[in-house]
Amino acid sequence: MSEKNEYLNKTSYRKKRYFAYIIATIFSLSLPFIQINGNQIFLLSFDKKQLHLMGTAFDMQELYLMPFLLMLLFLGIFAATSIGGRAWCGWTCPQTIFRVIYRDLIESTLLGLRRIKNKQKEIDLSKNENRVKKAIGVILWSILSLVAASNFMWFFIPPADFFAYLQNPTEHLFLIGMVLCIAGFLIYDVIILKEDFCVYICPYSRVQSVLYDNDTMHAIYSTKRGGNIYNEQKEKTIFKIKDFTDSSSECTACEACVTVCPTHIDIRKGLQLECINCLECVDACTTVMGKLGKPSLVQWSSTNTIVEDKPTKIFRKTTIMYFVALSLVLGLLFAMSGEKEYMLLNVNKDTELYKIKEGNVVTNNYLLLFQNTESKTLTYELEIVDNPDIKITRFEPFTLSPGKMAKKIVILETNKLLINDNTKDTPLTVTLKAYAKEDPEKVKVFRNATFFFPRADKLK
Numbered sequence: 001m002s003e004k005n006e007y008l009n010k011t012s013y014r015k016k017r018y019f020a021y022i023i024a025t026i027f028s029l030s031l032p033f034i035q036i037n038g039n040q041i042f043l044l045s046f047d048k049k050q051l052h053l054m055g056t057a058f059d060m061q062e063l064y065l066m067p068f069l070l071m072l073l074f075l076g077i078f079a080a081t082s083i084g085g086r087a088w089c090g091w092t093c094p095q096t097i098f099r100v101i102y103r104d105l106i107e108s109t110l111l112g113l114r115r116i117k118n119k120q121k122e123i124d125l126s127k128n129e130n131r132v133k134k135a136i137g138v139i140l141w142s143i144l145s146l147v148a149a150s151n152f153m154w155f156f157i158p159p160a161d162f163f164a165y166l167q168n169p170t171e172h173l174f175l176i177g178m179v180l181c182i183a184g185f186l187i188y189d190v191i192i193l194k195e196d197f198c199v200y201i202c203p204y205s206r207v208q209s210v211l212y213d214n215d216t217m218h219a220i221y222s223t224k225r226g227g228n229i230y231n232e233q234k235e236k237t238i239f240k241i242k243d244f245t246d247s248s249s250e251c252t253a254c255e256a257c258v259t260v261c262p263t264h265i266d267i268r269k270g271l272q273l274e275c276i277n278c279l280e281c282v283d284a285c286t287t288v289m290g291k292l293g294k295p296s297l298v299q300w301s302s303t304n305t306i307v308e309d310k311p312t313k314i315f316r317k318t319t320i321m322y323f324v325a326l327s328l329v330l331g332l333l334f335a336m337s338g339e340k341e342y343m344l345l346n347v348n349k350d351t352e353l354y355k356i357k358e359g360n361v362v363t364n365n366y367l368l369l370f371q372n373t374e375s376k377t378l379t380y381e382l383e384i385v386d387n388p389d390i391k392i393t394r395f396e397p398f399t400l401s402p403g404k405m406a407k408k409i410v411i412l413e414t415n416k417l418l419i420n421d422n423t424k425d426t427p428l429t430v431t432l433k434a435y436a437k438e439d440p441e442k443v444k445v446f447r448n449a450t451f452f453f454p455r456a457d458k459l460k
Helices: 002-008 013-033 060-084 087-091 094-110 128-153 159-166 173-193 196-201 204-211 280-291 317-337
Strands: 042-045 050-053 056-059 218-221 298-301 344-349 355-357 361-371 378-384 391-394 398-400 405-414 426-436 444-453
Touching: 002 280, 013 087, 013 094, 013 128, 013 280, 050 060, 060 087, 060 204, 060 317, 087 094, 087 204, 094 128, 094 173, 094 196, 128 173, 159 173, 173 196, 280 298, 344 426, 344 444, 361 444, 378 391, 398 405, 405 444
Parallel strands: none
Antiparallel strands: 042 050, 050 056, 218 298, 344 361, 355 361, 361 405, 378 398, 378 426, 391 405, 426 444
16 A cells, blocks of 8 residues: 555646646736836837846847847757757646646636546537536636736736726727737637647647657656557557557556547657647556556656666756857857947938038038937936047037937037048047936947048148
8 A cells, every 4th residue: 555655645747737837827927017127027119119138128229139039048948858858838838828727727627517637528518508618618718818918918018008008998909909819819729729739830849859869858658567559550459458468568558648638649659749748648647557556657757768778868968068058148148238238329420521611620520319228317428538639519418308319410520630641531430428417337338430531632
């Protein structure tokens, strides 16, 4: 009896997954509401043309960070897949979470339309009672779909703005239409498309074969203990326990691992692209074999451990390469984000190279575009930092409201003989420093401007 308890008293993977789903849901719902210095943890705002990352706002001109974020996303998924198989699919993917909420929570637990342990059996809709329950389930999921759609939009529109827009629906029909379209898709996806999305639409399942190796953890059936259910042509040959020719085969042919599978596969057939690593089959076999005092025939393990009797290597050439690549990208991301500028300034030279005024005064005209990317009103100053012979003659300090832009014409001039060259006009690099009076150490930028000085024979 103690041996049985050893297997039966283990916390099931289903309960562990539910716990992971709760954490993922709380994280997703709460993240948009968390702010640092008035900025979101993560926000991609097309309205304000900004990317918020860890409380820092980056404007569209600074979206050079996006490639690093995408590389982190894909390298992270590839690394996780190489180590733990499709753990993302079974434990964190919104598609899986939504299906579990609808199928296991609403249809099974609340309405009693199906059993969690039998996902193969369709609901009998010939009964009026079941049809009413089905309609209630659709209504409940429709409400949750609106919440999920809104949650998705909060990563593009801050929640405060989102709810403010909803108070004037006629002025924000596009936003409402987007929410309704996303909710409509989720209703279709979860109720009608179901796991076919994972099998036929999601590209992730197609690339897993190139990411797996013999040390990758996944749901695997032990043919050594349980016996071969399928022949080499992947044709099923064992339907009942009496079909086994080897009396040492431990599989009871109860099909519990098959009926519980959400993607309708038989794990005993071997690794299949439909498997999402939810480990429901492991729990099912653990329950059956545990009653017999034996460990499960289906384990979350690797081919090396189950087939070759070798220990699984977490740190191997493939995973080390992924970790090195992730570290490099993460380092570059922090390095690039550390160069964040807290105001934007574009310097454009006038089409006329220069003007020569009375007294050999040479002037160059520029058009400067300022943008306040901070959340408070700032007053901007401008100065030259590397050439005392060139002066700014047309610029007055001015204030800008948060998010606003302003164009300013700036004239640089000199009455000095900077270059004595009779053959050509000479371009000189001048460094401009723009800064905010309120916070000159933080809100400052340096820009190079080209000052053209005429050849000597043009001067009087």
